[in-house]
Amino acid sequence: MNHLIRCVNCDAILFKTPFDQWPEYEFGPNSSPGSFRTIEKDDYQDFLRNHQGHRLEELTIIDDSFVSEKPYIEPVKVSYFKATNGSESFVIKKYRKNIANPLEYKLIYGDFHLKCLSIEVLSEEIKKQLLAECPGLSEEKAESFIRICQDIPKVVDIKNLEKVPEESSHPLEIYYQMDDVTGAHLLRRCRNAFQGKEYLDIEDFINRHRDNSVLLFKAIHKIEIAEVSKPKKEIRPLAIPVESKKILKKR
Incomplete structure (x- = not known):
């Protein structure tokens, strides 16, 4: 099952999917056919390690909010959708720089509309x-x-x-x-x-x-994006064990 996770402290975004633990395969410039190095990955655990002690929450994607500047089938493009934690709504930018790079996500304060x-x-x-x-x-x-x-x-x-x-x-x-x-x-x-x-x-x-x-x-x-400044709020630190698979929601 997929989960959209936000670090409340630094606004980093992770889209957690069943593919997070799929390994990567690295081929050397002079490698023979069938010769490669396997790199084990776990994007979710990496995210927890990088944001240990921060408060995490799960965001809900708002239905029918997806929009992009290029056709749906285009793999390299910038897309936007809206998500909420129940009390605030955010714009999420989804993009990749080239076909070899993984998808990245960025949280934007504000809103967008189609003109x-x-x-x-x-x-x-x-x-x-x-x-x-x-x-x-x-x-x-x-x-x-x-x-x-x-x-x-x-x-x-x-x-x-x-x-x-x-x-x-x-x-x-x-x-x-x-x-x-x-x-x-x-x-x-x-x-x-x-x-x-x-x-x-x-x-x-x-x-x-x-x-x-x-x-x-x-x-x-x-697409017209109306970006606003991040509101100033006091965030109480929350320690999250790296091994934990539970997504803590904002209270």
Whole structure:
């Protein structure tokens, strides 16, 4: 089982996992195949030794607080999430400098939020889907519809939109459903640009895809961290035996 441990005295962070005791293998520059040196490791016991006499507490990771500047599958990146000891909340920075280095964690006092930089529509996906479903529609008319769609984000308030449940492959790209007011605005714009069967085809297309398909809005965000100074508190020393496996929580 995983545990996020904080040293209250110096704010060092350890993410304790079942892999903490996995050994490392060191290969020399002139080693023959199969020749290596085994280095035994125990990150948790090392942490206890380094912080002996300090007060330790376990932090709880706040659900759905993870965010990163790079895609989820990227192994070398800086990520942030929030954690709490029950009375205070912290930002935890998670990072590694290169693929060969272990993950490191840093506690930050303060908070972070995502700032929306732009909202866009999926223009290429819209055009491809529209021409496939409406073969009688000319490419010129399809381009006209896309231009109307591209104008819609200018009048959208993202706070009124609902996120789609599926996660994007990038933490800073969030998809939103079109709300009823925005849908009505789009239909009104199309009614002035299309006539007869063309409008009926466009109307059907909008109603089919506005909730969870090509007519979703994609919002691009950036991470903004509001860091504050560490509060001054008197910390009563607490001796913890190095051999102990128990995580002491702050009283």
